[in-house]
Structure formats: C-alpha cells, structure tokens
Amino acid sequence: MKHLFFLGFLLLISCAEKEKEIIENELAIIPKPQEITVYKGSFTLNSETTYYAEDEFEIASQFISEYLKNSGFGLKKTTKDQATFVVAKDSLLPKEGYALSISEEKINITAKDASGAFYAMQTLRQLLPPSLERLNSFPKPSASLPLVEINDSPKFSYRGMHLDVARHFFDKEFVKKYISYLSMLKMNYFHWHLTEDQGWRIEIKKYPKLTTHAAYRNETLIGHYNDTPQQFDGQRYGGFYTQEDIKEIIAYAQKLNVTIIPEIEMPGHAQAAISAYPELGCTGEKIPVATKWGVFEDIYCPKEETFTFLQDVLTEVVALFPGEYIHIGGDEAPNAHWENCKHCQALIKKEGLKDEHELQSYFITRIEKFLNSKGKKIIGWDEILEGGLAPNATVMSWRGTEGGIAAAKQHHNVIMTPGSHCYFDYYQSENDDEPLAIGGFVPLEKVYTLNPIPEELSENEAKYILGAQGNVWTEYMKTPEHIEYMIFPRILALSEVDWKGPSQNFEKDYPQFVSCVESFMERLDVMGVNFANHLYQLKSKIFKENGKVYYELSTPTHGKDIFYSLNDTKEKKYEGPILIAENSFIKSYVSQNGNPLGKTLQDSIIYHKAINGSITLNKEPHPKYNSGGKEALINGRMGSNARYGDSEWLGFWGDDLEVTINLFQPMEISKVSTRFYHAPGQWIHAPNVATIQIISKGGEMKSETVSVSSNTEKTTAILSFDLSKFQLNEAYKIIIRVPNYGTIPQGQQGAGNEAWTFIDEIIVE
Known part of the structure; x- marks a missing residue:
C-alpha cells in the first residue's frame, strides 16, 4: 500500500509540474505588463462561468459584463467561494496595479483600487480572441484563455491623449x-481642446453668442497653409457640444476610467471668442472667426471685463467637469496688441511688471487663483514659464523637453508631450501618398524611443514628471477615419512608454513590440479601426567603411525576406x-512566403564627391528634426520636395550654422550646392546668404559669399557655389557658414520668434 501511495504521489507531482509548464509565448498585450509568465494549457470561458467581484470594483464588473454580453457571453453572479472568476481587493498592491492569474479552473484578479481592477479587465480583453470585439460574434459562446500569471502596474500616473475639436x-x-x-490601452486622461481661433465648441449659457456665432466660420482653408496662393472652400463650417452632450460624454468616460481635462485657451488662440464679443480684445474692432490656421494677434485683453467673462465661462466649465484639472492653454500669444494697448501698458506699470511676458504671467496667475478657489488645478503649455510660472501650475512641455526640465527643477508637475515624439498630426511615413499633414516626421519607432524623464533631472526632480501625452491637432484632419489613421499604431507605442516605461534595450524590445503590434492589428481590424500599417516599410541606411559606401536594408518584423x-x-x-x-536607384520590398507585403521602397543615391567624407556641425540639430543625424547632409539622398520633417532634412532653431566637410582624399571640385526649406507659415525661413571656404592640401584657402535663390511660390530655396574659377585640384576641406534668417518680423507667423533653418543634402561636384 505504501508503494502504491508513493506512486500516486509522484503522479500528482508530475501532473502539477505539467500543468505549470512555462512556455515561451509572446502574447500581444499592449501595453506590455510589467511581469508575465505563460503556462501550457488554457481556461475555457463560457456561459457557465460564474463571477464574483467586490462592490468597489463596479466599473470593472460593468465593463466585462457588457463586453462579453455584446459578444454573446453572459457571466453568472455568485458568491466568492463558488465563483470561477473572482475579482478581490489586495491593499498591498501598487496604486492602479493588479494581479491576474488564470489556471485551468479559475480566473483570479486582485487589485488595490477600482482603476487596477479595470485595467486587469483590459488585459483580460486582449487575451480573449479579437473576434469578440464584434457584436454577437459567438452564437454558441465559448472562448479559450491562455494560462498566465501577471503582476502589473503603471510606470507613470498620467497617461494621456489630446484631441483638437476646434479646427475640425x-x-x-x-x-x-x-x-x-484610450481606455483599452490603459490611458487615463483625455485632454479635450475645446476653444480656438477657428471655433468655440462648448455651450456657455451665459454667453450664447459663443455658440451661435463663435462656433462657426465662414469658410476653411483648402490644401496646406504653405500653398501659394492660399485657397478656401467658401463653405460655412462649425458645430458645438451642448452641456447635455458634455455630461453624456463625461459619464461615458467615467465608465471607462478616463478623466477628461477641458482646455479653454487664453490669452491667445481667442479670435473666435473675440469675434463674438469684440470688447474682449484690445482694439474693440469686429473681426471674423479665423478661416485658416496659424497664430493670430487678436488675443484677450487683460481688462476687468475680460476676467469677468473668463471667470463666468470657467464657472460653467468647472460645474461640468469633475476632474481636478482645467487646461488654460497659455501658448502662442503674440504681444503686438498688448504693446500698443494703453490699458495693457498702464497695467504693466501699475503692477510693477517688466514687460508683456510678465503681463502674461500676471494673467495666468490671476486665472489660476480663481480656479484654485473652485478646487481645480491648472495645466498650461510650456509658454506659461515665460515671465514667471503660476504658483501651482502643471506644465505641458511641447516645444521640446526644456520647458519640462525647467518646471521640474522648480518642483512643478510636468506632462511631457514634445513635438519630436508626441505630435500625431506629423507624418508617420515618408511615402509620397500619405494624407496631407502639417509637416514633421514622427514614425512609430520614434514614439517608442520616448523617455519622459530627461537625463538632466535628478532622482528627486524626476518625481515631478507625471507622464506623457500624445497630441492630435486637426488642421488637416477632417474625418474620424483620418484621425484613426494618424493615431494608430502610434498610440500603441505611447501607451507602452506611459505604462511599461521607456525601453532599456531598444534593439531587443522594439522588434518584440512590433511583433505585438502586428498581432494587435487583427483586433483593430475587427473593431473597424482605420489604422495605418507601415510595419512592412523597409528602413534603409547609408554607411561608410574603409573608404567604401554601402546601402543597408532592414525590417523590424520577424520571418520576412x-x-x-x-x-x-x-x-x-x-x-x-x-x-x-555610382549614382544608384534601388527598389526593394518585404516578402513573406513569396507574397509581397507593404509598399516598394525606392531610393535614389547621388554618388557625389563628399559621400565618402566626414562631417561636423557647430550645433546639433533640434531633436525634433534630427532623425537622420549629421551624416544625412552627405549621404547621397535628397529630402522630400514637399516635407521638411523626413530623415534627410535637418532643422535648426535660431542658430547660425557652420558645416565642415573633410573629403576622403584631396580632389578636384568645381561646384557645391544645397537647398533650404522655405515655409514662413511654419516659422521656416531660408537664409539670405551663405559663405563657403575651401582649403586645399597645400594650405591655399578660397572663400565666396553668395545669395540664396528663393522662389516664394516654392517650398525650397537653392544655394549654389560655382567654384570652377578657382581651379581647385587638391581640395580637402569645405566649410559652409549659414547665418540664421533672424527674428521673424511682425505681421508674419511666429513674429518675434527666431526662425527655423532647414538644410538638405550638400552635393560636391
């Protein structure tokens, strides 16, 4: 009998070990959990599955019940002891964290709070078949779940997305x-941009003209802002949300564990409101709701009647939105009218302010005090740092990370949303057939490389970085389908950064992430999301080795040729x-099992005399516009004719540029040429002149200064140095000096700011 008992005991151990056999299986969960182990076997979820959850996890229970019911499932509620699907409290878990355990007999979820339980349901949802995203997808409901142990919690407390509903x-x-x-991807904040120069979108009962007048514009710009001449559609356009609409949307967001942050822009981006109530401006003149994009000089005048108006508006806004934050904008407020306004100048003198920047700080601080009295905190774009930061403000750093660094060092909370990584209105592909966008270039890979915590911050200062946010400005997005195309799959990368944290090993992590995205697209397809698929777009690179030039191709996806x-x-x-x-034209594509995937990549390479050389710059390009690095200027590839943000254009903000090229060996040269992007509507100005200096092997030096040839109807300006007269037979060093255009003059977009310089390939012949 002892022998039989021992054999039986060994059999039980063997079965238990088999049940807990760990398997290497990369599950397509986005954002990826902090810890996950997958075991062999599965749990069957069906209409007989019984369910129990503690009362405080109501939003989690409501979500999973409705999700499964819509797909043909129904969970039977029972007691904790009898349930095969249990959601229980564990106060030792981190805030918003959860533990999910699935065995062959049971699903166990534990969470510290309601948010954690809800996020566990989003993970469970992604473990279920994508077909469940479709209504009535299972006539005979039954689905298998993998056996997993997951321990998970977010890296950052703020995980957000923005949507501009004012431009469109x-x-x-x-x-x-x-x-x-947002909810599906465990994002918890929705930043709702409700007011702009081109339209006011929220009903304010005390000021009806904000919706009868300011919510509509007479026409809208057609094509890109930089097109010459600009054209308009002649069609009245607009719309707004009633307060009942807003209450309905807020209630919906609460069910999905998302907090809404409304943005009421001030003191700039206010032309629509001033159009409805001209007394809010400095001039008192009647102006139209803006019909094109950009920055406008008509901003709120800091008069008592303006503050009364804004406080009345914010009182109604505060009553609608239960979240702790109100976003007050604070960006792109030209001070031309303030400079020429008697009231503004008298107020500067009365309050002992230095200038218009401090007047804006006075404006923001006064609004902050009012909102603080209503139990709310303010968020503003990083311009609110100028002239002094309001005492309790949170800063959204959009012009780079510098504003966020400065705010964190002052112990202010920061949300990182740099255009270099987080602007989803920028192009995501270099394909010529991409939908029209404002410019820039933010591919999926770039979003994934975001680290919201700059290395310049100490461990204590880093605590003030709340998280990151993706921004969706809709100047060039007219339809929901276009918005979906621009946010997916980039929102997946941002959600991973915000939840899992920035990658510590990009070469290993990014291919794994891309593999998850590839699988996740099946779910998006079932959901009817109009996502962009550039996963099979090849990446090409020029590199030099031992005096020779090579062209390299790569794809982040596995199992492809x-x-x-x-x-x-x-x-x-x-x-x-x-x-x-030699000059080369290369066509390439990705293939799987003999079937082409994605689009064919076509690259033209100009094999000029500097391609083998080395290059140095006196200034690093701006992080937004440095994806190709300095080598992009001599790699033989030209940038786009229509976009300044691809990997071949380098952008510099306000800097004089000096480029030094060391040729591979002394050689004869007769011509050096390059080109600059020219788009004043986006603060990009070609320089007026440039200087070249050529140094020969024997120490001979030749210099020449030439004008840049520009055409106001084109977006590029040509710079060409004809050096044939110098008869340079042994040139080995080329130095090109490009003075920045300077401060943008009044009357142009970006007036008062330094201009951008964008430079393309430097061709040496």
Whole structure:
C-alpha cells in the first residue's frame, strides 16, 4: 500500500509540474505588463462561468459584463467561494496595479483600487480572441484563455491623449469612441481642446453668442497653409457640444476610467471668442472667426471685463467637469496688441511688471487663483514659464523637453508631450501618398524611443514628471477615419512608454513590440479601426567603411525576406549591405512566403564627391528634426520636395550654422550646392546668404559669399557655389557658414520668434 501511495504521489507531482509548464509565448498585450509568465494549457470561458467581484470594483464588473454580453457571453453572479472568476481587493498592491492569474479552473484578479481592477479587465480583453470585439460574434459562446500569471502596474500616473475639436469638429459619438481607444490601452486622461481661433465648441449659457456665432466660420482653408496662393472652400463650417452632450460624454468616460481635462485657451488662440464679443480684445474692432490656421494677434485683453467673462465661462466649465484639472492653454500669444494697448501698458506699470511676458504671467496667475478657489488645478503649455510660472501650475512641455526640465527643477508637475515624439498630426511615413499633414516626421519607432524623464533631472526632480501625452491637432484632419489613421499604431507605442516605461534595450524590445503590434492589428481590424500599417516599410541606411559606401536594408518584423533590384537589374534576395560606387536607384520590398507585403521602397543615391567624407556641425540639430543625424547632409539622398520633417532634412532653431566637410582624399571640385526649406507659415525661413571656404592640401584657402535663390511660390530655396574659377585640384576641406534668417518680423507667423533653418543634402561636384 505504501508503494502504491508513493506512486500516486509522484503522479500528482508530475501532473502539477505539467500543468505549470512555462512556455515561451509572446502574447500581444499592449501595453506590455510589467511581469508575465505563460503556462501550457488554457481556461475555457463560457456561459457557465460564474463571477464574483467586490462592490468597489463596479466599473470593472460593468465593463466585462457588457463586453462579453455584446459578444454573446453572459457571466453568472455568485458568491466568492463558488465563483470561477473572482475579482478581490489586495491593499498591498501598487496604486492602479493588479494581479491576474488564470489556471485551468479559475480566473483570479486582485487589485488595490477600482482603476487596477479595470485595467486587469483590459488585459483580460486582449487575451480573449479579437473576434469578440464584434457584436454577437459567438452564437454558441465559448472562448479559450491562455494560462498566465501577471503582476502589473503603471510606470507613470498620467497617461494621456489630446484631441483638437476646434479646427475640425467631431460629433459626440466619435469623441466617445476616441475615449474607448484610450481606455483599452490603459490611458487615463483625455485632454479635450475645446476653444480656438477657428471655433468655440462648448455651450456657455451665459454667453450664447459663443455658440451661435463663435462656433462657426465662414469658410476653411483648402490644401496646406504653405500653398501659394492660399485657397478656401467658401463653405460655412462649425458645430458645438451642448452641456447635455458634455455630461453624456463625461459619464461615458467615467465608465471607462478616463478623466477628461477641458482646455479653454487664453490669452491667445481667442479670435473666435473675440469675434463674438469684440470688447474682449484690445482694439474693440469686429473681426471674423479665423478661416485658416496659424497664430493670430487678436488675443484677450487683460481688462476687468475680460476676467469677468473668463471667470463666468470657467464657472460653467468647472460645474461640468469633475476632474481636478482645467487646461488654460497659455501658448502662442503674440504681444503686438498688448504693446500698443494703453490699458495693457498702464497695467504693466501699475503692477510693477517688466514687460508683456510678465503681463502674461500676471494673467495666468490671476486665472489660476480663481480656479484654485473652485478646487481645480491648472495645466498650461510650456509658454506659461515665460515671465514667471503660476504658483501651482502643471506644465505641458511641447516645444521640446526644456520647458519640462525647467518646471521640474522648480518642483512643478510636468506632462511631457514634445513635438519630436508626441505630435500625431506629423507624418508617420515618408511615402509620397500619405494624407496631407502639417509637416514633421514622427514614425512609430520614434514614439517608442520616448523617455519622459530627461537625463538632466535628478532622482528627486524626476518625481515631478507625471507622464506623457500624445497630441492630435486637426488642421488637416477632417474625418474620424483620418484621425484613426494618424493615431494608430502610434498610440500603441505611447501607451507602452506611459505604462511599461521607456525601453532599456531598444534593439531587443522594439522588434518584440512590433511583433505585438502586428498581432494587435487583427483586433483593430475587427473593431473597424482605420489604422495605418507601415510595419512592412523597409528602413534603409547609408554607411561608410574603409573608404567604401554601402546601402543597408532592414525590417523590424520577424520571418520576412527582402528583395531588391539595383539600377533596374534582375531582382535579388537581400543578403547583406549593397556596395554603392555610382549614382544608384534601388527598389526593394518585404516578402513573406513569396507574397509581397507593404509598399516598394525606392531610393535614389547621388554618388557625389563628399559621400565618402566626414562631417561636423557647430550645433546639433533640434531633436525634433534630427532623425537622420549629421551624416544625412552627405549621404547621397535628397529630402522630400514637399516635407521638411523626413530623415534627410535637418532643422535648426535660431542658430547660425557652420558645416565642415573633410573629403576622403584631396580632389578636384568645381561646384557645391544645397537647398533650404522655405515655409514662413511654419516659422521656416531660408537664409539670405551663405559663405563657403575651401582649403586645399597645400594650405591655399578660397572663400565666396553668395545669395540664396528663393522662389516664394516654392517650398525650397537653392544655394549654389560655382567654384570652377578657382581651379581647385587638391581640395580637402569645405566649410559652409549659414547665418540664421533672424527674428521673424511682425505681421508674419511666429513674429518675434527666431526662425527655423532647414538644410538638405550638400552635393560636391
């Protein structure tokens, strides 16, 4: 009997070990949990599954019940002891954290708070088949779940997305859908941009003209702002949300554990409101609701009647929105009218202020005190740092990380949203057929590289970084489908950064993330999301080794082949870097099992005399516009004719530029040329002149200064140095000096700011 008992005991151990056999299985959960172990086996979820949850986890219970019911499931409620699906409290877990355990017999979820339990349901949802996202997807409901142990909590407390509904208006049903996307990805804040120069979108009962007048513009710009001449559609456009609409959207967001932050812009971006009530401006003149994009000089005048208006507006806003934050904008407020306003100048003198920057700080601080008295905190764009930061303000750092660094060092809370990584209105692909966008270039990979905590901050200062946010400005987005295209899949990368934290090993983590995105797209497809798929877009790179130039191709996706042709020769399978020794045209594409995926990449390479050289710059390009690095200026590839933000253009803000090129060996040169982007509507100005200096092997030096040839109807300006007269036979160093255009004059977009300089390939012949 002892022998039989021992054999039985061994059998039980063997079965237990088999049940807990860990398997290597990368589950497509986005954002990726902090800790996850996958075991062999599965749990069957069906209409017989019994459910129990503690009362404080109502939003989690409501979500999973409705989600499964819509797909044909129904959970039977029972007691904790009898349930096979249990949600219980564990006060030792981190805030917003949860533990999820799925065995063959049971689903166990524990959480410290309601948010954690809700996020556990979002993870569970992603473990279920994507087909459940479709209504009535299972006539005979039954689904298998993998066996997992997950311990999870967010890295950052603020995980947000923004939506501008003022440039283009989107109805309440789409706004709710947008919020549902955030919720699925464990994002907890929705920043709702409600007022602008081009439209006021929130009903304020005390000021009816804000919706009868300011919510509509007479027409809208067609095409890009930089097109010459600008054209308009001649169609009245607008819309607004009633207070009942807003209450409905807020209630919906609360069910999905999302807090809404309304933005009421001030003192700038106020032309629509001033159009309705001209007394709010400095001039008192009647002006139209803006019909094109940009920054406008008509801003709120800091008069008592203006503060009365804004306090009345904010009183109604505060009554609607239960969250702790109100966003008051504070960005892009030209001070031209304030400079010429007797009241403003008298107020500066009366309050002992230095200038208009301190007047804006006075404006923001006064609004903050009012909102603080209502139990609210303010958030503002990083311009609110200028002239002194309001005492309790949270800063959104959008012009880079510098504003966030400065605020954190002053012990103010910061939300990072730098344009270099977080502006989803920028292009995400270099393909020519991408939908029209404002400019810039923020591919999926760039979003994934975001680290919200700058290395300049100490451990104590880093505590003030609350998290990161993606921004969706809608100047060039007219439809919900276009918005979905611009946010997906980039929102997936941002959600991972905000929840899991920034990658510590990009080379390992990014391919794994891309693999998850590839699987996740099936879910998006079932949901009917109009996502952009650039996963199969090849990445090409020029590099130099031992005096030779090579062209390298790569794809982040696994299990794929690459095929290419060089100068229209027979197509080959890519096995490694391609030697480039002449002007070359390369076509390449990704293939799986003999089937092409994605679009064909076409690269033209100009094999000029500097391509083998080395290059140094006196200034680093701005982080927003440095994806190609300094080598982009001599890698043989030209930037886009229509976009300044791809990997070949380098951007510099307000800096004089000096480029030094050391040629691979002394050689004869007769011409050096380059080009600059020219788009004044976006603060980008080609320089007026540039100087070249050539140094020969024997120490001979030649210099020349030339004017930059620009055409106001084109977005590029040409710089060409004809050096044939110098008969340079042994040139080895080229120095090009490019003075910045300078301060943008009044009357132009960005007046008072330093201009941007964008430079393309430097071709040496």
